[in-house]
Amino acid sequence: MSEYIYEYDMPPGRYVWMGNTAMVEGALAAGCRFFAGYPITPQNEVPERMSQRLPQVGGRFIQMEDEIGSISAVVGAALGGLKAMTSTSGPGFSLMQETMSWAAAIEVPIVVGEVQRTGPGAGIVSLPHHSDIIQAHYGGNGEYQVIAFAPATSQELFDLTIEAFNAAETWRTPTIIFSDSWLGHIHEEVKVPPLDELKKRVIPRKKVAYDAEGKPLKRQQYLPFTMYDKKAGEYKISITPNITTEYFPEWLPAVTHTPQSIPNEFQESSEIMVTNINNKILANEEKIVKIDEYFTDDADVALVCYGLPYRTALRSVKMARADGMKAGLFRLITVWPFAKKAVRELSQKVKKILVPEINIGQIVIWVEAAVEDGTEVKPIPAISRLHEPKELYNEIKEALN
Amino acid sequence: MTRTEIKIAGYGGQGVITLSKMIAAAAILHQEGITATQTEAYGAQARGGACWAEVVISDEEMIDYPRAIVPVDVLMVFSEEAARNYKGEVKKDGIAIFDPLTVRPRKFKVKAKRYAVPANQIATEELKMPVTQNAIMFGAFIGITGLIDEESGRQCVRDFVPSKFIDINLKAYERGLEIGKKLKEEESS
Structure with missing residues (x-):
């Protein structure tokens, strides 16, 4: 299975890296060997470093004419057999949406770094806003469906970017790394593990598909797209079609197609395709979702958060615990697919859920839909700023009164 | 679980960001048992604009809240505007460091212990190299706060400056260290 493991040249050890740098190094460690992008603040350090580092590891970097060109080049590179990514911010991310939809339709594993800034419109380039x-x-x-990770430290931007590439590889759907202008520019410690340890963490791009007995599949046996195996009751996701191999279909239709890559306009085909590309993710929620819990076992109130607010919340919960309050913290390491089951289980344990977000409240709607037993859910918005520990501490105190 | 909150402010080009990165790098790379997080004003500010940076040093495995929590333990100001803006944000028993050439002492009234480090004057008159004021301030910070070992600071200076200028910057660092330790001694005697 080691046909596609790249060497990574960063010596193991401790580094002081800004968030954007850590994301690049995580991508290179994961085997990313192609990047196409277009400048936009606050993610500029990502393409800048990629342009220096990719040639050093045998990869390719292109600055494209815009974000549409960037993500299209990434889809092309992925079909050419490379692990590929782009990164952008707010307005550029909007331009990429059409191609993200296309990539999802033809099940191409691509990774997009979203270093979020304030919106709407051009907003403020230097402030964080989820x-x-x-x-x-x-x-x-x-x-x-997309898979989205929400790291909160430079170390996690390294580690979770590797996870993001693994998720894209496994589930063949666009995968996003949520960062923001604050996290992207934080300077922190990043420990790079030895190469053999990293290799164990990386899921390689496969060129050859195998059957259940481990025999290489013939061209006629290979399905380019996901199919539901009724007998096994699971979605069969084959390896990504690679244009350099015999598996690559005669055409790769952006229009509705069968798992055999035959385009057609039958309602049944649409139903099968839409169900497959969505349910391969939704039915595997528990395998994909990553969460972390702190002090939730005996908690009366829990904070649900992702990204940087998790760090603020952790401090606030520690402060509350020190003062004898039964507060807990539930962290979404992956935001998408939403951890419905885990949030439902949390709501059975606690009486109140607080959702601090650096926006007017986006995930709180999903939390409200997932809770049971009449658990009260309250958004704690912060616009273009980090919450302060005291602020969340006061919210915990008020919730417990 | 101990955190030290540090805020540094002045104008862009004065070395505010560099100093904050040196403190963070010394804590992360050159000293066992502690780690740091550095954040900075990020935007259109270039040379001459107001500028600030924050460092949190901690002995925890991971620093939770990444910004310096106000009131801070250590405040360093290099302009009167910064002194005015942040004088209320330092703890009463905290440390306030300033350069008397850029902040007039009477314009910087804080309850915290004040330490005047004439880094600019030494850099220009003694060392004949203005940019070394950063290494002097870095040395003074270590001499006053004792947050980082002297040897860790030395290694950090070697790491940070171009090889041509290591000697002069190490000299500046030692001068800063000396001033910092002397100010600390005077205060306790």
């Missing part, structure tokens, strides 16, 4: 959480899921036309 304003594109819903857009990431619903921005493109048609119905499809």
Whole structure:
């Protein structure tokens, strides 16, 4: 299975990296060997470093004419057999939506770094705002699923970018790394593990598909797209078609197609395709979703958060615990697919849920839809700024009164 | 679980960001048992605009809240505008460091202990190289706060400056260290 494991040249050890740098190094460690992008603040350090680093590891970097060109080049590179990514911010992310929808339709594993800034419009380029959480899921036309990670430290931007590439590889759907202008520019410690340890964490791009007995599949046996195996009761996701191999279909239709890559206009085909590309993710929610919980076992009130607010919330919960308050913290490491089941289980344990977000409240709607037993849910919005620990501490105190 | 909150402010081009990065790098790379998080004003500010940076040093595995929590333990100001804006944001028993050439002492009234470090004057008159004021301030910060070992600071200076200028910057660092330790001694005697 080691046909596609790249060497990564960063010596193991401790580094002081800004968030954007850590994202690049995580991508290179994951085997990303192609990047196409267009400048936009606050993500500029990502393409800048990629342009220096990719040639050093045998990869290719292109600055494209805009974000539409960038993501299209990334889809092309992925079909050419490379792990590929782009990164952007707010307005550029909007331009990429049409192609994200297309990538989801033809099940191409691509990774997009979204270093969010204040919106709407051109907004403020230097302030953090988690304003594109819903857009990431619903921005493109048609119905499809994305996988989205929300790191909160430089170390996580390294580690979770590797996870994002693994998720894209496994589930063959657009995968997003949510950062923001604050996190992208924070300077922190990043530990790079030894190469053999990293290799164990990386899911390689496969060129050859195998059957259940481990025999290489013939061209006629290979399905380019996901199919539901009724007998096994699961979705069969084959390896990504690679233009350099015999598996590559005669055409790769952006229009509705069968798992055999035959385009047609039958309602049945649409139903099968839409169901497959959505349910391969939704039915595997528990395998894809990553969460973390702190002090939730005996908590009366829990904070649900993702990205930087998790760090503020952790401090606030520690402060509250020190003062004898039964507060807990539930962290969404992946925002999409939404951890419905885990949030439902949380709501059975606690009486109140607070949702601090750096926006007017985007995930709180999903939390409200997931809770049971009449658990009270309250949004705590912060616009273009980090919450302060004292602020969340006071919210916890008020919720417990 | 101990956190030290540090805020540095002045104008862009004065070395505010560099100093904050040196403190963070010294804590992360050159000293065992502690880590740091550095954040900075990020935007259209270039040379001459108001500028600030924050560093949190901690012995925790991961620093939770990444910004310096106000009131801070250590405040360093290099302009009267910064002194005016942030004088209320330092703890009463905290440390306030300033350069008397850029902040007039009477314009900087804080309850915290004040330390005047004439880094600019030493850099220009003694070392004949104005940019070394950063290494002097870095040395003074370590001498006054004791947050980082002297040797860790030395290694950090070697790492940070171009090889041609290591000697002069190490000299500046030692001068800063000396001033910092002396100010600390005077205060306790």
